[in-house]
Amino acid sequence: xxxxxxxxxANAWVIWLIGRGPKGLDQSELFILNLAAMEVASYPTMPLxxxxxxxxxxSFVEPVIYFLFGLLVVNRPLFQCCVCxxxxxxxxxxxxxxxxxxxxxxxxSLATVWVIVLVYGGLNIWYSSxxxxxxxxxxxxxxxxxxxxxxxxxxxxxxxxxxxxxxPHLLKRRALTTILIIQTTLVLNYLxxxxxxxxxxxxxxxxxxxDLFPITVAxxxxxxxxxxxxxxxRVGRLPCSRKP
Numbered sequence: 001x002x003x004x005x006x007x008x009x010a011n012a013w014v015i016w017l018i019g020r021g022p023k024g025l026d027q028s029e030l031f032i033l034n035l036a037a038m039e040v041a042s043y044p045t046m047p048l049x050x051x052x053x054x055x056x057x058x059s060f061v062e063p064v065i066y067f068l069f070g071l072l073v074v075n076r077p078l079f080q081c082c083v084c085x086x087x088x089x090x091x092x093x094x095x096x097x098x099x100x101x102x103x104x105x106x107x108x109s110l111a112t113v114w115v116i117v118l119v120y121g122g123l124n125i126w127y128s129s130x131x132x133x134x135x136x137x138x139x140x141x142x143x144x145x146x147x148x149x150x151x152x153x154x155x156x157x158x159x160x161x162x163x164x165x166x167x168p169h170l171l172k173r174r175a176l177t178t179i180l181i182i183q184t185t186l187v188l189n190y191l192x193x194x195x196x197x198x199x200x201x202x203x204x205x206x207x208x209x210x211d212l213f214p215i216t217v218a219x220x221x222x223x224x225x226x227x228x229x230x231x232x233x234r235v236g237r238l239p240c241s242r243k244p
Contacts, residue, residue: 004043007225011036014228017235027103031086032231034110035079038117039224042072063125070124073133075117076224077140077190080182082109087175088147092154137190144183151176174234181230185223 014036045068052061089097
């Protein structure tokens with residue numbers, strides 16, 4: 001509930017800020033906007049699960065819960081992976097970044113991610129595979145780790161116009177901070193859940209529904225406020241981020 005209490009208003013604020021920018025919708029924030037929108041859409045998962053299992057006892061709400069859970073476990077890693085790749089290209093391959101900066105490329109990437117997310121959510125209603133989830137997460141973490149190491153290696157050597165004794169460029173520092181935050185949340189959110197999944201076959205249906213599933217959902221959803229709070233801090237909307 002703490003995650004919903006903090007994450008829901010934070011993500012809603014991010015959506016409002018990006019959507020009502022002074023110059024209209026900023027295409028550079030499209031991935032963050034979609035991530036925030038998907039986080040808001042996933043918040044009903046746990047309340048619906050509690051209602052279904054303790055009030056309605058396995059009603060028509062159950063397919064909706066499995067669909068939302070399918071969205072939940074893949075949407076954040078995939079959208080965060082898009083953010084990581086974008087930051088990586090901006091820092092290490094600026095010419096390539098400018099070449100693929102037009103809106104049509106971002107919309108194409110977003111459409112691909114949305115198709116994957118919706119298909120996985122639909123399949124999760126009838127068939128839930130830990131291996132598909134684990135494989136998706138492994139690819140995302142590998143890409144994220146590569147981006148982190150690459151940007152860190154660039155930060156260690158001065159770029160054009162920078163002297164050896166000067167600090168790293170602001171863009172590089174922001175990109176590295178964003179990627180490290182994403183990688184940390186991925187590890188904390190999903191690795192414990194993946195580690196517990198092999199034990200699901202040894203548990204009864206009641207144990208899976210009442211013990212394993214709530215823990216998995218709680219771990220997967222917790223931390224949804226980190227990315228929006230980081231964004232709000234970056235744009236100076238939090239009191240602690242405002243200059244005196």
